Amino acid sequence: MSIATIISAVRAMLAILLVPASVIGGLAALLWAMNAGIDPEMAIFPITLANLVLVAVMERILPYRREWNRSHGDLRTDSLYFLTEIVVGGLMAPLLAVLTIIIGGWISTQVGGSIWPTGWPILAQVLLATVVREFFDYWAHRSMHGIHWLWRLHATHHSAQRVYWLNATRAHPGEIVYRFCVVWVLPLAVLGVPKEVLALTTMAAVLADAYQHANIAIRLGPLSWVYSIGNLHRWHHSRDRHEADTNYGNAYIFWDAIFGTRYLPHDREPPEQVGIAGLEAFPKGFFAQWISPFRWARIRSESKSVNQASPIVTK
Structure with a gap:
């Protein structure tokens, strides 16, 4: 057996096992930390960071599109968004805690206690929590594609010209809060x-x-009915509206399957060109994108001089 054959076999194995191995390994690490008495909030950060490092490395070893590994003049902007999500999330934490106490306390009073089934096995509780959380996020994401003002916020995310690990956090602060x-x-x-x-x-x-x-050439197989990652999300970044208005799930795809928005054609690959068709004048700078929702008419007007706006812009 030649070295090339061995390398090819290893790459094929990585493409299949990488995602489930990462999820299982990360959860095992968190369970170990919790059993050791470590606060789960403290344990999540290093596990997440280690997983992101693995993803960044695997983009070089097993790239989906090699050209997406080259900078498109977006590294500074995406790095600032990465930091922004951490900061905004941290600032929101105290407010969320207060709202949780107020609203949660009112609900407990009305029903005579917590309505969460704490007596269930922990795995069943995690599955239920996943279904509930994804339901809310599915409709939040879908609303950002269907409601004009929310789309103005979400357009920042879709303005990316490539799909790679760092621009997962490319989101307007208003979207992060919402x-x-x-x-x-x-x-x-x-x-x-x-x-x-x-x-x-x-x-x-x-x-x-x-x-x-x-930007990793993963192969999900049956897991494409579980996770909203890989090619499923690449279609979501298509410049074609009919393809982009699909696959709204945050990490999972089951609500898309239920509501008929799951999209994964098997006769072709997702498009190489991503972004927002007809909105070529959308700013590339970090702070310019922050104020883009308030300059929408001007951005559209400037874009029309380059190309005729597509339906995805005319919301």
Whole structure:
């Protein structure tokens, strides 16, 4: 057997096993930390960071598109968004805690206690929490494609000219507050989900979500009915509206399957060119993108001089 054959076999194995191995390994590490008495909130960060490093390395070893590994003049902007998501999320934490106490306390008073099934096995609780969280995020994401003002915020994310690990956090601060903090976290906290269940639910989603934008040639197989990553999300970044308005799931795809928005054609690959058709004048700079929702008419007008706006822009 030649070296080339061995390398090819290893690459094929990595393409299949990388995602499940990352999720299982990360969850095992979190369970070990929790059993050792380490606060799960403290354990999630290093596990997430290690997973991101693995993803960044694997983009070089097993790239989906080699040209996406080259800078498109976006590294500075995407790095600033990476830091922004951490900062905004941190600032929102105290407010979310207060809202959780107020709203959760009111619900507990009305129903005579917590409505969360704390007596269930922890795995069942994690599965339920995943279904609930993804439901809220599915509709939050879908609303950002269908409601004009929300699309103005979300356009920042779709303005990326390539799909790679770092631009997963390319999101306008308004979107971070609306979607990730209020919609993604608050519902479960208000329902009285135990801290350990929240930690495991979050960890499982974050580990898989790291591969949503990853420029890695992964092969999901049957897992394409579980996770909203790889080619499923690449179609979501298509310049064609009919292809982009699909696959809204954050880390998982099951709500898309239920509501008929799962899209994964098997006769062709996702397009190499991604972004927003007809909005070529959308700013590339970090702070210019922050104010883009308030300069929308001007951006559209400038874009028309380059190309006729497509339906995805005329919302």
